[in-house]
Structure formats: structure tokens, C-alpha cells
């Protein structure tokens with residue numbers, strides 16, 4: 001079994017490790033043995049645990065899962081030259097990764113929180129020689145799409161990386177709206193979850209505009225509600241959200 005070396009033991013590392021644990025041996029490098037043990041407990045399989053300071057990554061296949069602000073601090077603690085680093089760090093350029101880390105190759109990846117349920121939409125870019133390996137590795141946690149530039153992965157970060165948070169806002173707001181009109185909270189939550197489950201399937205094959213046309217009856221309830229969303233500038237706010245997320249990715 002091939003070994004994947006996670007550097008970082010946070011949420012994203014755990015979500016990805018969940019998807020990989022059946023087909024790969026997992027090694028995790030962190031700052032505290034206690035946290036590494038908790039990671040192992042949550043993952044439910046035995047892992048190799050290593051402290052970051054002085055860790056040798058010679059010829060290893062690394063999944064870098066720390067925060068963008070940790071790059072310099074973390075890189076100073078590591079020794080040896082990695083075979084390849086797959087980074088999940090938002091907005092952190094290939095150049096910055098190559099400058100800080102001793103590695104033969106670098107690929108940027110942008111998974112999302114659905115990695116924990118094997119349904120991540122992960123975008124990829126970087127060393128073209130590792131395109132197939134990146135697709136196979138990150139394909140274990142959902143769908144992948146290789147992009148041809150860093151600009152594109154920074155934009156996609158706003159769409160699919162941050163996207164679950166934006167959709168969660170919509171989900172919570174619609175549920176609150178139903179509660180405000182008198183629906184019980186438990187019922188509203190169950191209905192909202194059913195809505196998102198079915199919508200997730202539908203949107204795979206139908207253009208959003210056609211899906212909307214199919215729901216909206218002349219003079220009906222959907223048209224009434226849709227008008228309120230347009231009055232509230234939801235469309236424009238969604239487009240601004242992607243713009244602001246992209247802008248932020250470039251600053252990281």
C-alpha cells in the first residue's frame with residue numbers, strides 16, 4: 001500500500017484522510033502527539049504519527065494541510081526533499097510553495113468540506129507530470145477537475161472551496177423563513193435537507209435557468225418568492241461573494 005504523508009492534522013487533513021484510508025497507508029505529521037492521537041481515534045485506523053520539528057520528508061508523497069500563514073514556520077521544521085507536495089492551502093501560489101519547501105514537484109489542490117462524505121469537488125493545478133496522480137489521489141474523496149492556471153484555481157476556491165459556507169447561509173435563511181411563517185424548527189430542518197438532497201441530484205443534468213423555469217408557474221408561489229430574492233439582490237450578492245473570495249485568495 002502506498003503511503004501518503006499529511007502535514008497538518010486539522011479538519012481538512014481528517015476529511016481527506018477519511019477518503020484515503022481504505023486504499024493508502026496514512027502517516028500524519030503534527031505539532032502535538034496528543035492531537036495526533038485524537039486524529040487517529042477520529043479516523044478509526046492506525047496511522048504513523050510524527051512530530052513536525054525535524055521530520056524527514058525525503059521522497060515522500062505529501063499532502064500539505066496547514067494554514068496559508070504557517071508556510072514559512074512549517075517549512076523550516078522539515079528536512080529532506082519530498083517527491084511531490086499536494087497543497088490544499090487557499091491562495092498559496094506554486095512559486096511560494098516551491099520557494100519555501102524542498103520538493104521535486106508541487107500541485108495545488110482545492111477540496112471542499114464534502115471531502116468528509118467522499119463528495120468533495122476538488123480543483124487542481126500545478127506540475128503537469130503529476131496531473132494523473134493528483135486526479136487519482138484526490139479522486140478518492142470525490143470529483144476532480146484540472147485547471148490550467150493559478151488564476152482559475154483562485155477563482156474556483158470561491159466557488160467550490162468556500163461554496164459550502166455560502167450554501168449553508170442560504171439553507172439556514174430559508175429554514176428561518178419557514179419557521180418565521182410558523183413551521184416547526186424540526187420540520188423545517190428536515191424539509192430543507194430533503195430539498196438540498198434532491199436539488200443536488202437535479203442540478204447535475206439541468207441548467208439552473210431551465211430548472212427555475214420548470215418550477216415557476218405563472219402567477220404562482222415560486223414567482224412570488226423569486227421576486228423577493230431579486231428585490232434582495234441575492235444574484236448580485238452571490239456574484240460579489242465570488243469576487244471577494246477571489247480577491248482574498250490573491251492576498252493570502
Ligand SMILES: NC(=O)C1=CN([C@@H]2O[C@H](COP(=O)(O)OP(=O)(O)OC[C@H]3O[C@@H](n4cnc5c(N)ncnc54)[C@H](OP(=O)(O)O)[C@@H]3O)[C@@H](O)[C@H]2O)C=CC1
Pocket residue numbers: 008009010011012013030031032035065066067068070073074088089090110111112113161
Ligand atoms: N476548511 C475548508 O473547508 C477548506 C480548507 N482548505 C485549506 O485547508 C487548510 C487547512 O484548513 P483546516 O484544516 O480547515 O484548518 P485547521 O485549523 O483545522 O487545521 C490547521 C492545521 O495547521 C496546523 N497549524 C496551525 N498553525 C501552525 C503552525 N504555526 N505551525 C505548524 N502547524 C500549524 C494545525 O495544527 P494544530 O492542530 O497543532 O493547531 C492544524 O493541524 C487551509 O490552508 C485552508 O486554506 C481548503 C479547502 C477547504
Ligand SMILES: O=C(O)[C@@H]1CCC=N1
Pocket residue numbers: 090157161162
Ligand atoms: O476559507 C478559507 O480560506 C478556506 C479555503 C476554502 C474554504 N476554506
